[in-house]
Amino acid sequence: MSEKNNPVKTVEAPENSDVSRRELFKKTAIAGTIAAAGAASTTIAASNAEPGGFSDALDEFFQKHYQEMSKKEMKKTLARLERKAKVKHGKQIQISNTPPIEGVLFGYALNISKCKGYRKCVDACVEENNQNRDTKIQYIRVLELENESMNFEEADHYYNHETVPHTGKKYFPIQCQQCENPPCVTACPVEATWKEADGITVIDYNWCIGCRYCAAACPYWARKFNWSEPSIPEEEINPETHYLSNRPRMRGVMEKCTFCLQRTRKGKLPACLEACPTGARVFGNILDPKSEIRYVLENKKVFRLKEELKTEPKFWYYSD
Amino acid sequence: MEFIRFCVDGVKEIFRGGKLYWSWMGLLTVVALIGASAYLQQFQQGLVVTGMSDQVSWGIYIASFTSLVGIAAAAIMLIIPAYIFHDMDIKEIVIPAEGLAIAACVMSMMFVLIDLGRPDRMWHLLPFIGRFNFPKSMLAWDVLVLNVYLFLTVIISVYLLFSKYKGKEPKFSIYFPLVILSIISALSIHTVTAFLFSSNVARSFWHTGLLAPRFIASAFSAGPAFFLLTVLVMRYTKVFPVKDIAIKRLTMIITIALEINLFLLLAEVFTEFYHQTEHSASAAYLFFGLGGKTALVPWIWSSVFLNISALVIFVLPLKKNTIFLTLACLFLVVGVWIEKGMGLVVPGFIPTPLGEVYEYSPTFIEAQISMGVWAIGLMLYTILAKISIAVNLERIRLD
Ligand code: SF4
Numbered sequence: 263m264s265e266k267n268n269p270v271k272t273v274e275a276p277e278n279s280d281v282s283r284r285e286l287f288k289k290t291a292i293a294g295t296i297a298a299a300g301a302a303s304t305t306i307a308a309s310n311a312e313p314g315g316f317s318d319a320l321d322e323f324f325q326k327h328y329q330e331m332s333k334k335e336m337k338k339t340l341a342r343l344e345r346k347a348k349v350k351h352g353k354q355i356q357i358s359n360t361p362p363i364e365g366v367l368f369g370y371a372l373n374i375s376k377c378k379g380y381r382k383c384v385d386a387c388v389e390e391n392n393q394n395r396d397t398k399i400q401y402i403r404v405l406e407l408e409n410e411s412m413n414f415e416e417a418d419h420y421y422n423h424e425t426v427p428h429t430g431k432k433y434f435p436i437q438c439q440q441c442e443n444p445p446c447v448t449a450c451p452v453e454a455t456w457k458e459a460d461g462i463t464v465i466d467y468n469w470c471i472g473c474r475y476c477a478a479a480c481p482y483w484a485r486k487f488n489w490s491e492p493s494i495p496e497e498e499i500n501p502e503t504h505y506l507s508n509r510p511r512m513r514g515v516m517e518k519c520t521f522c523l524q525r526t527r528k529g530k531l532p533a534c535l536e537a538c539p540t541g542a543r544v545f546g547n548i549l550d551p552k553s554e555i556r557y558v559l560e561n562k563k564v565f566r567l568k569e570e571l572k573t574e575p576k577f578w579y580y581s582d
Numbered sequence: 583m584e585f586i587r588f589c590v591d592g593v594k595e596i597f598r599g600g601k602l603y604w605s606w607m608g609l610l611t612v613v614a615l616i617g618a619s620a621y622l623q624q625f626q627q628g629l630v631v632t633g634m635s636d637q638v639s640w641g642i643y644i645a646s647f648t649s650l651v652g653i654a655a656a657a658i659m660l661i662i663p664a665y666i667f668h669d670m671d672i673k674e675i676v677i678p679a680e681g682l683a684i685a686a687c688v689m690s691m692m693f694v695l696i697d698l699g700r701p702d703r704m705w706h707l708l709p710f711i712g713r714f715n716f717p718k719s720m721l722a723w724d725v726l727v728l729n730v731y732l733f734l735t736v737i738i739s740v741y742l743l744f745s746k747y748k749g750k751e752p753k754f755s756i757y758f759p760l761v762i763l764s765i766i767s768a769l770s771i772h773t774v775t776a777f778l779f780s781s782n783v784a785r786s787f788w789h790t791g792l793l794a795p796r797f798i799a800s801a802f803s804a805g806p807a808f809f810l811l812t813v814l815v816m817r818y819t820k821v822f823p824v825k826d827i828a829i830k831r832l833t834m835i836i837t838i839a840l841e842i843n844l845f846l847l848l849a850e851v852f853t854e855f856y857h858q859t860e861h862s863a864s865a866a867y868l869f870f871g872l873g874g875k876t877a878l879v880p881w882i883w884s885s886v887f888l889n890i891s892a893l894v895i896f897v898l899p900l901k902k903n904t905i906f907l908t909l910a911c912l913f914l915v916v917g918v919w920i921e922k923g924m925g926l927v928v929p930g931f932i933p934t935p936l937g938e939v940y941e942y943s944p945t946f947i948e949a950q951i952s953m954g955v956w957a958i959g960l961m962l963y964t965i966l967a968k969i970s971i972a973v974n975l976e977r978i979r980l981d
Binding site: 436452473 | 725
């Protein structure tokens with residue numbers, strides 16, 4: 263994993279005058295371009311109405327890429343975003359920027375013979391990750407397939423029986439496969455999405471321009487877009503958030519499953535795993551030879567989705 | 583000093599014109615304003631106001647972008663004969679054609695801009711200031727080549743016009759290298775736009791090497807056809823007495839490119855349908871519908887019908903008749919617009935990589951915004967063509 267992928271190592275920028283002069287130049291240049299484009303007035307007028315006032319709006323507009331912020335800038339940014347969330351959602355939340363843990367590469371395995379199609383993972387995911395309730399963004403899709411078929415084109419995405427499992431059917435949950443070669447990352451024109459050192463592909467919601475090229479590039483349909491301004495009832499907001507994962511998003515940006523890095527980087531398990539009543543899900547550090555996930559990978563007949571595309575997913579399926 | 587006078591004369595020319603001119607510009611302004619107010623709505627509420635979804639995440643905006651890139655590139659089909667082979671008949675219509683290229687370029691950029699979820703963050707795309715994912719991202723490439731092409735086209739047109747304005751012959755040593763560069767970048771804007779789609783392994787409908795050649799062939803038929811259409815209008819309204827021979831040349835270029843395009847399309851359709859695999863699901867959806875869902879079927883069959891009718895007119899002597907010729911151009915432009923847009927961009931998303939067939943059709947707001955962009959583009963083209971005709975006919979010149 264390269265240095266670049268690890269934000270801990272890159273955040274420290276020397277605070278000398280040269281840097282600030284460059285900064286000034288940069289800001290002037292940006293401002294000039296924007297003004298020339300005639301966009302400044304609309305942008306600022308639009309953000310002026312937003313919570314936090316004019317200076318916050320300006321700071322948000324000029325906010326740097328996650329990987330380029332210094333420690334100080336990061337602290338200020340997180341505070342500003344928390345402030346904004348408070349005004350918008352009426353709730354105090356915490357936004358952390360916990361870095362990846364050294365020597366950890368996350369992997370997920372799912373036992374399809376245990377999955378019964380309850381979709382508990384889907385609901386738990388929405389609650390944990392603060393998805394927009396209006397457009398009903400879901401990171402996990404459970405397909406219902408004929409028992410003998412693996413043809414997704416014949417799958418039912420919206421099965422709705424009194425009880426599951428339905429006879430003769432099997433269930434196949436799909437979420438972000440956390441590719442080692444993620445096509446979405448290559449596609450993004452502004453590097454708003456990248457793979458972290460622990461193997462998780464993340465998005466800087468404040469850097470994404472919303473072109474949706476990554477969504478076209480993803481073979482697993484894992485990237486979901488905020489078509490409207492996200493709305494979540496205040497009491498349903500999960501206040502424990504991470505900058506790169508479940509913090510409140512804004513309209514016009516992409517989002518995706520991060521294997522709940524706000525939890526897993528602190529040693530907890532993903533919400534979908536905890537919610538699964540059948541124990542179909544196994545999660546862990548694939549670099550740790552004693553982990554359960556390694557046991558599964560070594561002892562079960564595992565397979566991955568669309569392996570022929572060479573995306574090298576870190577999500578395995580098996581049955582027993 | 584001379585250049586300032588040239589600019590002033592150019593601007594003056596914009597404000598000179600008869601009733602027809604002003605009604606045309608007035609109409610375009612109204613459409614543009616309607617588009618702008620629809621865009622304001624989209625800007626405030628987000629892209630929910632469109633028909634797009636997570637399943638079909640690109641729609642009519644990117645479709646229009648794709649076909650307009652073709653029209654923008656097509657100007658070189660006139661530049662090459664005029665400035666490489668010194669075809670005098672083509673030369674007189676080359677500068678209006680450059681005007682069309684500029685307008686099409688601007689329109690295609692506008693279509694990308696209105697498609698963005700966060701247009702306020704455009705500056706993230708600027709090299710050095712933002713973070714430009716170059717050379718990895720094909721979209722980054724596309725932004726780059728489009729800008730280079732636009733820049734070159736503007737420079738060339740201004741130089742050629744300015745020379746004519748001064749009554750001097752343009753200097754070979756200046757325009758020739760520029761023309762060569764612009765030919766290369768015209769080919770690249772279209773190739774890169776094709777790569778934008780064909781580089782996606784996730785979408786088998788787009789993932790074909792034939793895409794770039796098909797893009798070029800369709801561009802080189804629809805682009806000149808669009809231009810010819812406007813030339814015919816200019817001749818009909820007597821604003822520009824274009825010679826028959828120039829029209830003949832254009833017709834020939836269109837016919838050849840059209841034949842090649844249809845051949846490539848046929849080859850593609852054959853491969854998709856001879857053995858229907860999972861990979862032909864999108865094509866099957868496009869032409870016949872899947873699981874009872876058929877939103878794109880009328881689109882593609884009208885495109886087939888329009889393309890074939892255009893071909894028939896172009897290969898028969900019928901094309902000598904102005905009415906038929908106009909019709910053929912119109913058919914071709916619309917036919918290719920559908921084929922490249924609703925027939926290529928949208929079905930790439932259907933079914934989704936998880937096999938879901940979810941349909942897309944543009945909303946009224948999307949249509950209004952798109953019309954608005956077209957109106958702005960046509961206004962720009964009208965202005966550029968007007969100035970270049972005035973210079974060409976020596977209505978404005980340095981004396
Ligand atoms: S939508 Fe955002 S993350 Fe996706 S490619 Fe565009 S800028 Fe990058």
